[in-house]
Amino acid sequence: MALLVCTVGLVIYANYLDKVIRQKFDGKRWSVPAVVYARPLELYPGLSLAPGVLAEELQLAGYRKEQAAKDPGGYDRTGNVMHLVSRDFYFSDGLEKSAAVTVQFAGQRIEQIKRTDSGERLSLVRLDPARIGSFHPREHEDRIVLTRADLPDLLVKSLIAVEDRHFYLHFGVDPLAIIRAMFANIRAGETVQGGSTLTQQLVKNFFLDSQRTLGRKVNEAIMAILLEMHYSKDEILTAYANEIFLGQDGGRAVHGFGLASQFYFRRDVKDLAPAQIAMMIGMIRGPSYYDPRRNEERCLQRRQVVLEMMRSEGDITDEQYQTAQAARLESGDAILSGFNRYPAFLELVRRQLDRDYRDEDLTGDGLKILTTLDPQVQMQVEKQLTAALAALEKRTNRKGLEGAVVVSSREGGEILALAGGRHPLRPGFNRALDAQRPIGSLVKPAVFLTALANGYTLATPVDDVALTLKNAGAKKWQPTNYDKMEHGRVPLYEALAQSYNLATVRVGMEVGVEKIVQNVRRLGVDRDFPPYPSFLLGAAPMSPLEVAQMYQTLAAGGFYQPQRVIRSVLTADNKVIESFGLSVEQRFASDLIFLLNTALKRAVSEGTAESLRSYVPEYLQVAGKTGTSDDMRDSWFAGFSGDKLAVVWVGRDDNKPIRLTGATGAMVVWGEIMQYLPLAPLELTEPAGIEWARADMGGFDQSGVFFRSSELLPFAAGSVPRQTARLESPSPPSQAPVAERLEKSTSGILNTIRSWFH
């Protein structure tokens, strides 16, 4: 009777375990995380790229530095010449085949690219992109899932020889091995040998429990037997190869041979040398005990044991053995660290995906997500933000500064880099996406754009004179300038370039706050803002990403395009399921934007952002705007060159004053970042119909003295004021070389004179 109860109990229990283990196994087998890639690097003659920077990119993409690059994923460099062999990669437009190319540099540029074998010149080479992260259900795990066919013979043979000799014979447990281990342990008086089969080890790994209690062991044994009943040896072996724990990379556990071979050797598992296979197999017994980074000697000894086993089994030749045992361990810095190394950017990717995909799709289907991240830009952003904030803290003698940066491509709207805080690797509050802060004067371009669209010109005189606004039911509002002064009557462009608050409020009230709110929405921040007068000075809070979208529309000549972080999504077998192509929508007339951007250039060349020239050379003619919120709690800068747009915010998480203006805080960070990036000069294409004229700004200054001054300014067709001299051959003066500019300024003076006589 008791026996019967026992048997029934056992059967029920075994049934339960069976269910648990099958669920686990089936769930696991198909769970391949979505992998996220950076943008691919395109190499072509003329590209601004220093050899060192290319090497850095290749390292990030998991390339190996070699004596002479031969296999895919290898490169070598001698002075100005670099050889590299790219790896096969499926893009949304199909397979880009591995290519062995020789890149010749001239200084900081690529001079020539040739096929290494045939010497044929190439005009464009697309490299396989760096893998920058993956979305796995368990956050701190990462893996590259292999199939049985991916596993090299030598790896399988030596794995079995070292860990489980009778793998293909036993039924899940190996009684002989257990007995042998028992004797060995008794003799030693402690546990020195485990008799676990691969199947048992797999079960143990599944449940991540290293307790060595007897009950655990029995459970493991039963589950191992059950596994063997349901699944083939090959399935079990493959699951093992993907599950086995092989080390720790900071907060990330390295599971499986696929990821481990990338992590330790920067190679695909199929490209591993015998010494490398031996090292990994050896590490199974104790990944941290035999860690090559910490215990080199121990790791080498263990590798030696495995290599000898390989030779005695006849799996490697004597010659291979000799080479392998002489091979040095990979140096610590060759180890490919941190797949999820851009958590702030990945979060943005994730948010965009969450709109379209279910969680299971992202963590289980092996999707490939090709993004817009430019690792070169990202590296500079992280480095310079951290350094610049530390320097600013030192200067102001105050701690606790935080910052956020968004960099995008000017015409494409692709997010190239993103920093959500000064500690790029620390996940947490993503200020680039989630910090909503008053944008201060960054709103002014919207005010003046609206003015230009409503009859104002760049030369329209506006009064920078104190005023008091009375809102129905609200307190009186008396805006002031940053310098607490009035600047009298100034032309519109100067009010923007010098960021005069009083003039801005007067202009804004004249054209109507409601219209300006509308235009902020049309610029791309599609939210409701209450149309209070304080909106005119940037009281409305926005995130750095939203500000970037707003300035994107200005930088792209009035064409709105949604910011993009993902280019396309491919399935595990390389079918395109989604592609986020370019789309544009003209929201503002080209001539309005041309006028506004001309004024924004002036903000840098002679306005509040004048000191930017100590970072970015003048010939680049960048346009930009500083912003400072009340009591100097937020410091902003938004600006663009010919090819890149960047927005920087600096402030504190507790919202206390930081004693930095837009120009002394965020603009410094902006300059530090941009000066290390290859930048194209900002060219503004002049729309048809623009007329250039010297606007005569003469008048009486505050002390009642008459003065005159004249400025060459662009005007929309038919809007040149009467009191000005027109120029017939339009072209902005700032794009001419210095000698020519001198000539122009003299002819300009003559024009002014002429205007007196007309």
Add this chain to the structure above:
Amino acid sequence: MKNEGKVMQALNRKRLSNLALIAGLLAVMAIILPGCAVQPPVRDAGGVQDEPKKESAPTATLLASAQQSVQAGQFSRAEMTLERALRVEPRNPRLWHEMAQVKFGQENFGQAVQFCLKSNSLAGKDSALIRKNWQLMSRAYAKLGDMEKAEQARLKAMGGN
């Protein structure tokens, strides 16, 4: 107030420089004025934007390949190729025009118009390209059923700016 002093200084400087300017000019005026009155000031003789720029080698390769794809009716392939080209030369108006052709081929006529507008905004003085853009816009508007705009675009394509 200190600041006030500074401003006064600045104003004085401005006034002084204005005075100097006027004095100096009065001297030269007599000599130059008669001849100068009809002569427009010399500006940018080089005319950077007058000549349509040629594509750089990588872009030319991609553009040719995209045009082939368009011919073959492989519009999404052409689109991806053009995007690559635009990353190399984002302000090349011919690439934007080609993109408009692709959008037209994909029967996305609204976007075809927008890409033409974008191309025009970068075209400078490339009047041949500008005409092509208006022609395509005219066809796209017609497909959208907006005959009035189609006619306006057609007139612009014929040279009436």
